[in-house]
Amino acid sequence: MNILILGGGGREHSLAWAVLQNPKCDKLIVAPGNAGIAQIADCASLNIEDGAAVTAFAEEHSIDFVIVGPEAPLAAGVSDALRDAGFLVFGPSQAAAALEASKAFTKEVCDAANAPTAAWARFTDAASAKTYVEEQGAPIVVKADGLAAGKGVVVAMELQEALDAIDDMFGGAFGAAGAEVVVEEFMEGEEASFFVLCDGKNALPVGTAQDHKRVGEGDTGPNTGGMGAYSPAPVLTDDIAKKTLKGIIEPTLAEMARRGTPYQGVLYAGLMIKDDAPRLVEYNVRFGDPECQVLMMRLGAQALDLMQASAEGRLDDTQVNWAEDHAMTVVMAANGYPGSYSKGSEISGLDALPEDSFNAVFHAGTSSDGARILANGGRVLNITARGPSLKDARDRVYAAVDQIDWDDGFWRTDIGWRAL
Ligand code: AMP
Ligand code: GLY
DSSP: OOOEEEEEEEEHHHHHHHHSSSSSEEEEEEOOOOOTTGGTTTEOOTTTTTTTHHHHHHHHTTTTEEEEEEEEHHHHTHHHHHHHTEEESSOTTTTTTHHOOOHHHHHHHHHHHHHOOEEEEEEEEEEHHHHHHHHOSSEEEEEEEOOOOOOOOESSHHHHHHHEEEEEEEHTTTTTGGGSSSEOOOOOOOOEEEEEEESSSSSEEEEEEEEEEEEEEEEEEEEOOOOOEEEEEEOOOOHHHHHIIIIIIHHHHHHHHHHTTOOEEEEEEEEEEEEEEEEEEEEEEOOOOTTTHHHHHHTTTHHHHHHHHHHHOGGGGGGOOOOEEEEEEEEEETTTTTTTOOOOOBBBBBBTTOOOOTEEEEESSSEEOOOOOEOOOOOEEEEEEEESSHHHHHHHHHHHHHHHHHEEOOOSSSSTTTTT
């Protein structure tokens, strides 16, 4: 099978790493990829948000299966273009990708599906949004409706913060994504992520994880794309997983099918858990990054079979072979991230690290000048390991981190603290 993966971050490096372990994979191309992916697969430069360009590329390279990593090509309809041309694709249609691309759409679907989530209201002008926020009081959550690279959510502990956020959003801080604003009830609890593969009808859980969104130790400082993750997340017990599947995911899939836009691909449910009950914070229509890295480390070669079964509509007779293992990934980021940072510093010591089915370094933002690996982004490396216990996985990860020589980088030393 000839496979094309779209994307070029740590998520796609881990997808490539897992796919290559499966003997079914004859050829793998990743577009655009990065310096780490280039060590294991062919990389191609390609505008991955251009459906016609991606389809032409897939035809030219005799691709059998396309795996879409990030949300942007899905929201741009790239999976529809590929499917129309007859390709097998892992990833939802543009219409179904609205579950991430529009927060108001997701809330409407949740209401129709009777899925527990925060109370909400939508606004297209600042004055009525402010009146509502003043009636409700703080804490309250203000969200730009559209895709805002993870930055369009303000959890306002004070009323003034919420009012300022409304002005920012309608003032154009997030461009078209802020033309509509969703205001939500503030939910308390512990957050965790639940990942299910979907084939339009059926849902198959492929793992739980907990991300660390804040930049600083002890979950302090500004929000980031994620500084580390581990799987499984003990807060997401079997009982909570069952309640999520029956009360949130399955009714969502039924509602999406009823609307004529069945959901196929991975559905990532961000949950708030309190008093043994899950509520939906948000859906994403892709794997999390860095959550994917720990899921791929645990799933290994079967990840390809599972994604293929999802794309082919065969999840009803597909199972996951679980091992009793735990995985962790730690993000090494460039000094200054999530603010401004510089690029081009050298990273050494990677060659000496173990690379096997228990240990991997996934590259997020790197480049190569031929001989050296250079930092080329905010989040740069994902040091990942698994073991029989979370503590074992953590010890392996941090032992590897200690061997990496990078003057311009930093990382959190407390990934997994809630579970440990
Ligand atoms: P989202 O992009 O919707 O996941 O929001 C980003 C983060 O904001 C989430 O991971 C939560 O930590 C927080 N958040 C979003 N919505 C709520 C809510 N209704 N109540 C409490 N926290 C929230
Ligand atoms: N790590 C959070 C996300 O991928 O949205």
